[in-house]
Amino acid sequence: MVKLERVQRAATRMIAGLRGCCYTERLHATGLFPESYRRVRGDIICVRRILRGDMGPELMEYFPLREQTRTRGHGLTLLKLSSVGLPLRFRLSRRVTNLWNSLPADVVEEVNDKMLKRKLDSVLRTMWYADLS
Incomplete structure (x- = not known):
């Protein structure tokens, strides 16, 4: 992924009108996203497949649903597990929980x-560009 990011940086530098801009401005102008965005998108799609049971029932135990009676949010709110053994950045269940819980109900359900990928892209795009401003 690091090599892909380097190629993307070099390719956006070759565009004549964007040579003096910083990398994030070049990405915004071309409609591209960095590797971290693609990783988050893939993680969310993977969690969705796990919660649906597409990847086997044994993985579902790492993503317990929160028992809640609140009317806010969506019905698939994840409970954040404590991490044992691995560092937090390597645990998919810890890395994705906050973002998954913050997604709108129409995306999660x-x-x-x-359509999920299309809606997820629109939500993540607004989150990503809001962070740049």
């Missing part, structure tokens, strides 16, 4: 995979 989407049945169709293509």
Whole structure:
């Protein structure tokens, strides 16, 4: 992924009107995203498949759903587990929980995979560009 990021940096430098801009401005102008964005997107899609049971029932125990009676948010709110053994950055269940819980209900409860990816991209895009401002 580091090599892909380097190629993307070099390719955005080759665009004539964007040579003097910083990397994040070049990405915004071209509609591209860094490797960290792609990793987060893949993690969210992976968690969705795990919660649906597509990757086997044994993985579902690492993503327990929160028992809540609140009317806010969506019904698939994850409970954050304590980490034992591995550092936090390597645990998918710890890395993704806050972002998953902050997603809107229409994204999380989407049945169709293509529509999920489209809605997820629009939500993550607004989050990403809000962080840049």
